[in-house]
Amino acid sequence: MTYLITKVKTKKGIPIVVKDNICTKGIQTTAGSKILEGFVPTYDATVIKQVKKAGCVIVGKSTMDEFGFGTFSTNCAYGVPKNPHDLTRSCGGSSGGVAGYISASKTRILGLGQSTGGSISCPASFCGIVGLTPTYGLVSRYGLIDYASSLDRIGPMAKTVKEVAWLLSKIAKYDSKDSTSIKTKPQDYTKFCGKSINGLKIGVPVEYLNKATKPVRDKILEAIKKLEKKGAKVSKISLKYTDAAIPAYYIIALSEASTNLAKFCGMRQGLQEEFKGNFNEYFSRIRSQGFGREAKRRILLGTFARMAGFKEEYYIKALKVKTLVVKDFQEAFKKVDVIMAPTMPTIAPKFSEIEKLKPIDCYKADALTAPVSLAELPHLSVPAGFVNKMPVGLHLISNYFEEGKIIQVGDAFER
Amino acid sequence: MHLNAKIGLEIHVQLNTKSKLFCTCSTNLAKPNSHVCEVCLGMPGSKPVLNKKAVDFSVMLALALNCKVPKISRFDRKTYFYPDLPKNYQITQYNFPIAQKGYLQILNKKIQIRRIQIEEDPGAITYPYHIDVSKYSLIDYNRSGFPLCEVVTEPDFSSSKEVKKFLKMFISMIKHLGIYSSNNSFRVDTNVSIGRNPRVEIKNIGSIKDVVSAIEYEIYRQKFVLESGKKITQQTRRFAGSTTEAMREKETEEEYGHIIDPDLPPIVLTALHINQIKKKLPELPYQRAKRMFNQYKINKHQALAIVSEKELADFYEKVVKHIEPKFAAGWISTQLLKVLNYNNIYFSEINLTSQQFISFLKLIQAKEISDRAADLLLRELVLKPQNPKKLAEKLNLLNLTEDELSKLINIVLKKNKDSVDQYKKGKTKVLAFLIGQVIRESKGRADAKIVKELIMKKSFLY
Structure with a gap:
């Protein structure tokens, strides 16, 4: 199967599959790119140290869109993972390898995914598993190969909410090696499982519902009924900056990505060849060979957006939009405890459909995950039934550091 | 054609923190690529953590240069591809530097400081032979991530002399x-x-010396270009030993696509913290000069000359524990600095100890050496510091002993019988001639006052 780039012989322990952009000491870490082929980190990412301490053993490093650049795990340098529910369909991206592997596995297995613009929720939704993206700063990014440092988050993936809650408890700790890590009191998130949701206020943004296809929307409406039966008070809300989030997200993410990817030039790690010409020529040659099409596109777009003359119009404006999106959510959280929506507007598309998409259409597929990613809010995708035998994801979003609330609702929904 | 020069500086100072700017690697000298880690090597996944000491040091400098220190400053990424730059971007400060708008006073002129920014040093490229003939180059990443403070002045200088004064005072200040x-x-x-x-x-x-040479050459070159009817183009040049040579033409400002470094939160400095740093600032050169002026009763110019190098000021304050301060200040601010200037070296570059200098001044005070001979002795002493008395003996610069002098005077007086007679008849003017003769015969190794007294006593014997 094409879920793993590197398979690891395991000892006894709780098996865990790790997205290949998280550094593992002594195990090749490629971030899904040819340019990092053969790169073996000399150190473990903080989350790896934490899960090892918790008794987990790494079974493999999973395929992914190169550096996380994709919504369907089709921009992979080491094979495209196929959806276990229908091998002609995508696993979703970019943590598609993790989601596919967990979904296909018959036994208990955990996963460490990573999201920049929805890369945990999207594959969780498409593969019918659970994925949680914690508040930015709750989980250390030290050892994560950066896509967009201000948006990147590592999060737990598994088959059940309780497993995800358990894994989150092990990795949600302050880390002095990551300057954006936030000091919080470690807690056991499994204690939110089994708690009643009676009286909890849940908001459903109309903009999100409208973006979903009818069958997906119907599944979400069913989910609302189920939660209402359990005592939740569901109301409709509006998030008016929803459409502004995608362009702002892509501009910020790609601007940062274009600087984060500058270091890959065939000098210190990964792809190398005989040095010919001057260093500029050598760097260009390695980068031309090592980066895939989508990586090149994103580096070019990101570089353009931060150049003098364009920066004000793009990068700076995008930062301003980000604050508006944040405000939008903060207004909503004055009225409700949790926001719920479809995770993705559709079920997992077929590869034959994806081939026909233009890059801009692929970017638009992030419409429901980009706003929460930009706002740095925690979000959880839980399976909400099937459409055409394909899983649909229910998205639960809470305010900063209120992971407990979405775990509580997600767990209640699951039971 | 009289055209004024306008000169501005960007000074990059390596701060002497114990560890690097964004990791815990040591800043001590070491064999190449031994003080490195995943952060300063820019390994994938590594993240910077700011060294707070470097921030405090930069704030100290900002306050000493009368700058405004804003509550919030940020780090940016300056992207360019170069082999010595592990991440192919440098973490620096662009839109929100640590400090802005200050000044440093030199020669009755305020040189304005535009900004101060904190940034990381790249690695160091070394070549096995001369850069033009080397087939390969090596990179030492020990330097990668060293904390730097960049100080940018307004183009307020009009001569290399002002630049030299400024830089000397600047270095004295940071020391x-x-x-x-x-x-x-x-x-x-x-x-x-x-x-x-x-x-x-x-x-x-x-x-500093090279900055001065480069500016002098550049002013000369630009005037020459203009006088030959040609145009000066906006350029970047490099200093090549004594001249400058073109590196590249600059059509527009270079494009680095700065963005905020998302791995580093803003630096937030509270008024309280800035005040604590302010209170703990050590005595600075101008304050030290003022204190010396009051404490040792030396004049302003002497005090300023002495504090222009921290090592010199420390040296002076050791010397005055044993020597009368005004006397010591005189010898340092005139003779010693003259010798250093003549040799184009700074006090910090020589190894003269305060003990040696104290012995030297004591020789003068005890009239064991004449001022003129002391001058000669000092020239040698600066180049080869050693025991001054022994050196003076070796060079035959010590004054004659009383016996030797007495004998010499006897000889002179005998030789100039006529003059002695005239003196005895009351022609006092002749005395000066006789003293001169003695000092000449002693080859400067006699004190005029002592010679005078001896002649006055002895003349009646002849």
């Missing part, structure tokens, strides 16, 4: 602050323009 030592590197970029012509930038000059 007084204790944020820099001679082991740390100090590099300067300077921009020079004449009249309203485009400015030329000279990059990466490693010492």
